[in-house]
Amino acid sequence: MEEDEGKKFIKAWIIILASLCYSYFITSKIPKGILRFISLLPIFSLFTLLPLSLSRPLTNILFGGFIVWLANFKLLLYAFNLGPLSYDDNDDQPSLLRFIFLAAFPIKIKKVNPSTKSQEGNLVISPNKKEVVLPLNFWSKVVIFVILEVVYSYNKNMVAFCGLMYLAIDIAFGVCDFLVGSTLGIELEPPSDEPYLSTSLQDFWGRRWNLRVTDILRHTVYKPVRSTVVKFAGQKWAQVAGVMASFVVSGLMHELVYYYATRVTPTWEVTWFFVLHGVCVVLEMGVKRGLGRKWKLHWAVPGPLTVGFVMITGFWLFFPQLMRNEVDVKATQDIIDFGKYLKELVIRG
Structure with missing residues (x-):
């Protein structure tokens, strides 16, 4: 990693910590709702501009995903006293360290469930599952x-x-x-749940792949859209609207992260990737609703079809922007440079 980039990285984290301290000490004293949301607007803007101060693809992707997307969305929920950063009036305010970790990192605290079994291979077994197929x-x-x-x-x-x-x-x-x-001495939810075993697109996007993003989209996009649309269009179309809105927002946020990494004009391919998958998920939901829950294929049929569809459409629409701009090559070099940097620190120490 370049020395200048390292200094920029440290400065960026100092800005993030200062912003989260403001959110913790100042914003928390403002009543939830529009006023608290307005008080957070400078932080939203600052976080969104922050990756532009960095020059390497890897750091831009990390800051774009962790801070611009997840942290901003968590603070958006926090403005209305929702999400992982909020707390009840009867409870004490969480510690500053806990607040910073929950806001700045893609984590989710595991809820205590007495029926949950012990860990196996560092992956918690869900009480609804008999075993973990590939406990990596x-x-x-x-x-x-x-x-x-x-x-x-x-x-x-x-x-x-x-x-x-x-x-x-x-x-x-x-x-x-x-x-x-x-x-913090806490147990956290795993980031994914064996996505290679998905039996449908709904299973892949909703229950297995990148669960931190899925969870934040569920609370910031899906639920608000569904609760709004259901008032005048009914439960069925409200669910469709919520699903499509979630995929569109995901596409736009990926487009923004891609821009941070490539610094080229968006081609909107990745947005269309998520729109396509949103449409397919909606169609899949309709087919399942029509056939009923009793009709179910063996995993050997829908499993490979699901994973294959994700991979093929990914190479059609999701990956081209990264490959055209050699983000994969540059990110690999960033990892190698970072490894050398750590090695030098160890030798000096």
Whole structure:
């Protein structure tokens, strides 16, 4: 990592910490609703502009996803005393450290469930599941990531790239989980739930892939849109409107993160990727509703079709902007440079 970029990175985090301290000490004293929302507008603007001060794709992607998207959306919920940053009037205000971690990192505190079984392979088994098919822990994912990175450097194939994307996000979220969980002494929800075992697009997007983003979209987009539309269009169309709005917002936020990483004019391919998947999810919901719950195919049929559809449409619409601008190559170099930087620190120490 370049020295200048390292200094910019530190300055950016200082700005983030100062902004979250303002939100904690000042904004919390303002009544929830429009007034609190207005008080947070400078923070929304500051966070949105922050990645423009950085120059490397990897740091821009991390800040774009963690701060511009997730932190801003959490603060939006906080303006109305909703979401992970809020607290009841009868409860004490959470500590500043807890507030900062919950706002700045893509984490979710695991709810205590007496029927939940113990951990296996660092992945919590859901009480609704009998077993975890592929219980990969953090270090096994790192090893597989390195292997796939070597494979991809020699043969840029679709399967390796999709695996790298999945593992990169899971590893980044896993590092955040470790830092926050060990510091606060709390148990956190896993960032994903074996997305390669998805049996439908609804299962992939709603219950398995990138659950932190899914959760924040559910509370900031899906529920408000559905509750608004249901008043004049009924439950069925309200659900459709909520799903489509969530996918459109996801597409636009991905487009913004892509812009931070590439600094080129958006082509809107990634937005259309999410619009396409939103339409397909809505159609899938309609087919399931028409056929009934009793009619169900074996996983061997819908599973590969679902994963295959995500991969094919991904290489059609989701990945081209990254590859055209060599974000994959530059991000890999960023990781290598960061590793060298850490090695030098260890040697000096």
